[in-house]
Amino acid sequence: MATLSAPRIVLSRLDHADSHTLSRFLATGGYEGLRKALTMFPEAVASEVDQASLLGRGGAGFPAGRKWSMLRKAPISYLVVNGDESEPATFKDHLLVERDPHQLVEGVIIAAYALQVSAVYIFVRGEFALGLERVQQAVNDAYEHGALGKKIFGSEFSIDIVVHPGAGAYICGEETALIEALEGKRGFPRIKPPFFPAVAGLYGEPTIVNNVETMSNLPWIINHGGAAFAALGGGRSTGTRLFALAGRVNNPGVFEIEMVKYTFRDLIYDPQLGGGVIDDKKVKAIIPGGVSAPWFGPDLLDLPIGQDEVAEKGSMLGSGSIVVFDETSCVVRAAWRIAKFFARESCGQCTPCREGSGWIERAMYRIEHGGGRMEDIDLLVDLCDNIAPGLTWPPQQTTICVLGPSIPSSVHSAIKMFRDDFVEHVTTGGCPYD
Amino acid sequence: MSHFRIDIRQRAEEVLALYPRPRSAMLPLLHLAQEQDGYLSDEGIAEVAELTATTPADVRGTALFYDMFHLEPVGRYVVSVCTNIACLIAGGDELLEHASETLGCPVGSTSSDGLFTLEEAECLADCDFAPCVQVNHRYVRTTTSDAFDAVVASLRAGKIDHDVPYHGTLIRVRRAGGLHATRSDVAAERAAALAAREERTPKETT
Numbered sequence: 001m002a003t004l005s006a007p008r009i010v011l012s013r014l015d016h017a018d019s020h021t022l023s024r025f026l027a028t029g030g031y032e033g034l035r036k037a038l039t040m041f042p043e044a045v046a047s048e049v050d051q052a053s054l055l056g057r058g059g060a061g062f063p064a065g066r067k068w069s070m071l072r073k074a075p076i077s078y079l080v081v082n083g084d085e086s087e088p089a090t091f092k093d094h095l096l097v098e099r100d101p102h103q104l105v106e107g108v109i110i111a112a113y114a115l116q117v118s119a120v121y122i123f124v125r126g127e128f129a130l131g132l133e134r135v136q137q138a139v140n141d142a143y144e145h146g147a148l149g150k151k152i153f154g155s156e157f158s159i160d161i162v163v164h165p166g167a168g169a170y171i172c173g174e175e176t177a178l179i180e181a182l183e184g185k186r187g188f189p190r191i192k193p194p195f196f197p198a199v200a201g202l203y204g205e206p207t208i209v210n211n212v213e214t215m216s217n218l219p220w221i222i223n224h225g226g227a228a229f230a231a232l233g234g235g236r237s238t239g240t241r242l243f244a245l246a247g248r249v250n251n252p253g254v255f256e257i258e259m260v261k262y263t264f265r266d267l268i269y270d271p272q273l274g275g276g277v278i279d280d281k282k283v284k285a286i287i288p289g290g291v292s293a294p295w296f297g298p299d300l301l302d303l304p305i306g307q308d309e310v311a312e313k314g315s316m317l318g319s320g321s322i323v324v325f326d327e328t329s330c331v332v333r334a335a336w337r338i339a340k341f342f343a344r345e346s347c348g349q350c351t352p353c354r355e356g357s358g359w360i361e362r363a364m365y366r367i368e369h370g371g372g373r374m375e376d377i378d379l380l381v382d383l384c385d386n387i388a389p390g391l392t393w394p395p396q397q398t399t400i401c402v403l404g405p406s407i408p409s410s411v412h413s414a415i416k417m418f419r420d421d422f423v424e425h426v427t428t429g430g431c432p433y434d
Numbered sequence: 435m436s437h438f439r440i441d442i443r444q445r446a447e448e449v450l451a452l453y454p455r456p457r458s459a460m461l462p463l464l465h466l467a468q469e470q471d472g473y474l475s476d477e478g479i480a481e482v483a484e485l486t487a488t489t490p491a492d493v494r495g496t497a498l499f500y501d502m503f504h505l506e507p508v509g510r511y512v513v514s515v516c517t518n519i520a521c522l523i524a525g526g527d528e529l530l531e532h533a534s535e536t537l538g539c540p541v542g543s544t545s546s547d548g549l550f551t552l553e554e555a556e557c558l559a560d561c562d563f564a565p566c567v568q569v570n571h572r573y574v575r576t577t578t579s580d581a582f583d584a585v586v587a588s589l590r591a592g593k594i595d596h597d598v599p600y601h602g603t604l605i606r607v608r609r610a611g612g613l614h615a616t617r618s619d620v621a622a623e624r625a626a627a628l629a630a631r632e633e634r635t636p637k638e639t640t
Contacts (some may be wrong), residue, residue, distance in 0.1 A: 007492045043631065075628055089520040089559035116627050118613075118620045126465070126502045127558055129571040129603045145612020156627065158620050160613035165603060167461045168501030170556065184460030184486060186499040203455065246520035246561035253562045291519060295504045318613045321561075323519055337522050341556055347499075 005188040006232055006258035009240050010213065010219045013100050016084035020134050022141040025102035031147055034220030037110045038155045049218065051226030053238045058082055058094075058173075058211030059290065059319045064094075065206065070198065077205035080197075081108055082178055083124040083131070083212045086170040087290040088341060090321035092242040092254045097124055097131035098215065101138035107161060107215035109159060110222055111145060113210060118159050123178055126166040136163045148318050152222055167258040170345040174401045175209040176201075177347070188347050189380040189401035213320075233259030237306035241317075243267060247324035252273035261305035263295070264288065267305065268324055281326035285417060289318030291338045292406030294393055294415035314393045315353045330433035332425050336364035341409045353404030360411055368424060370430040377422050381415060384408030437477035443464075448609065454617075457486045462604060464497055467603030473504040493614055501556075502571070502603070509544045510600055511589055513537065514555035516566040524564035524577070530554055532579045533567075536586055545616045549590065572598045 013019040013028055022030070037045045050065030053082075081104075085093035096104055110119050124132050124141075139161050142148040150158045169187045171177045176190035179202050194200060201207025217239065219244055221229050230238045237259035245267060246252045255273050264286060270276040277283060283298045287306075294315040298304070310317050325331060344356040360383050366372045381391075388395035388405040391412055395405035415422060424432055439603065449462045455602050463485055468477035474497055474517070476477045488580065497503040504512075516531050517526035530541060533552055539545040541554050560566045563575045576582040586593045599605050614622070 041631075041634070042627070075624065085559050086557060088518045089561050090557070091559040091561050094559040116624060116631075118624060125559070126461075126500075126603055127568065127571050130573070133605065133606050137608060140610035149611060149613055150619075156623065158613065158615055159621055163609070165462055165465055165607070166500075167464065167503055169499060181457070181461060182458060183487075184457035184496065186496055205496055244561065246564065247523050252520075252564070287519075323523075325523070329523055333520060334522065336519065337519055344556065384522070 001423070003431055004237075006261070007220075007238055009095065009229075010100070010103070010216045010242065011254075011256045013103070014095075019099050020101055022102060022138070022145065029219075029223070029337075030102055031106055031145070031153075033193065034106050034109050034113075037222045038153055038157065042116050043113050045110060045222065047112065048226040049111075049220060052217075052221045052229035053226075054214065054217055054221065054229065054234065055237065055307060056211055056218075057213035057241065057291070058086065058195065061317065064210060064214050067198070068132040074094050074206055076115045076198075076208055077119065078202045078207040079112050079115060079120045080179065080182065080202060080207055080209045081122040081173065081212060082173065082209055083122060083128075083135070083160070084173045084178060085125055085212070085243045085319070086167050087292065087319040087321060089244060089246045089287070089323045089337070090290055090319040091246075093318055094128060094131060095242075095254050096212050096216050098136050099127060101131075101134040101242040102141070103216050104135065104212055104221060105138045105142050105161065107149070108161060108219035109142075110218045111208075111215060112159050113157055116157075116191070117208070120159065120161045121164050121182055121202075122161060123164045123166060123172075123182060125402070128166050132163065132165055132404060137161055159269075169257050169347075170341075171347045171401070171403060174403065175222065177401070178209065186304070186347070188349055189403075191400050203308075217343060227370075233261070233306070234304075235260060235306060236308050242320055243275050243305070243322045244319075246321065248278045248281065248326040248329060249276065249324050250278055257305070259382050260304045260309065262305050263302045264305060264322070265301040267322065268301070274324070277324065277326050279329060282327045283329060284327050284329055285331060286322070286325065286381075287323040287410070287412075289316045290321045291323075291341065292316075292402070292409055293318045294409045295417065297417055316393075319382055327357075330368075330421070330431055331414045331418045332364070332368050332421055333431060333433065335410045336361070336368045338410040339364045339407065342403065346403060346407075349404045350399035350404055351389045353407065356383055357407050359383055360407065364411065367425050368431055370425075372426040372429075374423070374426050376426070377415060377419065380411055384412045437475075437481045439470060442466050445479075445608070446481075450485060453607070457488060460486050460488075460493070460496055461500070464493070464500075464503055465604045468503060469605055472510075472601045473507045479510070507544075509549050509551035511549060511569050511598065512551045512553060512571075512601075514553045514558065514568045514571070516555045516558045516564070518555075518557040520561035521565035526565035529565045529567070529577075529579065529582065533582060536579075536583055550586075558574065569598045570601065571603055574598070 172187040177187035197207040339361040343361040515530040544551040
């Protein structure tokens with residue numbers, strides 16, 4: 001079993017109860033990364049991030065450096081930070097905004113400097129009432145400290161950060177929906193092309209949208225160099241990453257581990273990490289990257305946790321949330337609940353998603369609650385196939401955004417892996433796990 | 435005549451000043467309106483429409499999209515119990531049922547004394563304390579029925595009002611600093627930086 005030898009990059013302050021305060025932040029190397037960045041040319045800062053090959057931590061896993069450098073020619077107008085974490089069972093950004101908001105703010109200023117952007121919006125999920133308070137306090141402290149405002153730390157760079165509250169809509173985690181919410185509208189995703197944020201984002205101007213965890217990595221990368229970050233992990237998955245482990249494990253929580261050096265089995269069973277399955281039951285299945293990701297069976301527990309490793313097996317690391325089901329968990333109930341979530345959160349713009357999610361939810365409800373018909377099982381597969389034709393991974397897109405094609409992941413995985421469970425629900429007229 | 439109290443109106447104007455277009459202040463202004471009235475009243479909606487240069491229908495239509503905005507009056511404490519995947523596995527449905535009994539109101543309704551509104555929530559991103567419960571969007575971390583009842587008793591007695599303030603996600607969010615530079619100053623600064631970059635680009639590539 002791997003040992004916890006890698007440095008803690010984003011969670012380094014969390015041993016301190018006052019990790020969210022400016023005094024603790026300054027006592028533990030706060031703003032050193034920013035001060036160093038301000039002595040460099042902006043493009044040199046961007047190039048360090050490029051060299052780190054930091055993959056975006058929001059879900060899509062696009063390299064942050066490349067996102068920035070693709071647009072170096074055209075000036076960027078806005079930087080928007082996505083703190084609308086709402087993928088079920090993901091709780092890493094919640095931890096970062098509540099427990100280390102100053103690190104986030106420092107990372108954001110570094111990114112803004114690299115992109116030469118002066119107007120920044122940090123979008124924080126509305127349900128994070130305390131998180132909003134902490135991030136706003138960190139921003140207020142940063143103004144006081146000279147890290148924000150006009151000509152920060154005596155440099156020629158000025159910057160303003162506005163903390164924007166969300167109001168409860170999963171879809172606003174999608175970057176174009178988030179921009180709509182920032183413009184004061186319903187969170188309806190925009191069609192891409194033409195509305196790639198980098199081309200026509202906030203107020204129609206070039207906008208970069210990055211995730212909270214991505215930003216929180218930047219102070220360390222600037223302090224230690226992109227090469228040091230890239231030396232951790234393996235392949236395309238560099239550095240460390242936060243994983244939110246939940247479900248039937250003894251010790252659920254957020255863990256920072258080096259990419260690729262750990263397997264799912266390590267994460268679940270290592271006493272310093274998940275601490276094993278509750279009551280020593282067997283793992284039945286895991287969700288490797290949020291409820292939008294197809295499931296893995298116990299046969300893939302020894303797969304290293306890395307972007308490409310997981311993609312090769314037909315799923316994704318997504319938002320970094322891992323849910324463990326054991327033999328006492330009813331996968332039909334789990335898949336029904338996930339379908340219910342998508343039906344509730346579909347914004348309603350596209351027919352396959354709006355109608356499909358509700359239809360799937362109703363069929364799943366029937367099966368779980370004793371009213372299922374045998375033909376419902378194939379009906380479900382057909383519905384899934386209509387939303388994401390071919391049921392491939394990555395899925396075919398029939399909708400404006402990726403919420404639609406995410407709907408079939410859990411339901412189709414559950415049917416594919418545990419068809420017998422569905423049949424038993426139908427034949428016994430109820431849930432055998434109740 | 436402003437429907438907003440003087441302090442709320444002042445905060446609303448501070449918020450408006452943060453955005454290049456007034457409509458962008460929609461969500462924070464709706465939070466403020468809800469902070470004053472406990473829900474989005476017709477008067478509150480009308481004032482947000484005026485401030486954002488939109489219509490009441492537009493404001494209402496936008497607010498309806500977002501779960502946190504209440505178009506009808508709610509209890510003093512909005513209790514949200516998550517039943518999404520991690521909480522489901524940990525007994526979220528059972529805790530929600532228990533909450534309904536303790537509070538004396540079905541899910542989605544308000545208790546007769548007007549104190550509590552019970553909601554079934556989607557993932558609240560605190561899955562290591564599953565099943566997750568929030569009261570007025572503050573985590574109370576009561577994962578068992580007994581702990582839940584204890585928190586409800588404290589709420590009834592008004593003992594934890596500091597940790598769980600009444601309506602208003604933004605009640606303690608107040609911006610203190612600011613850029614204090616005009617947009618044209620900043621634009622000139624950015625233009626100069628870009629020109630400087632253009633100048634050094636050929637040198638770097640050779």
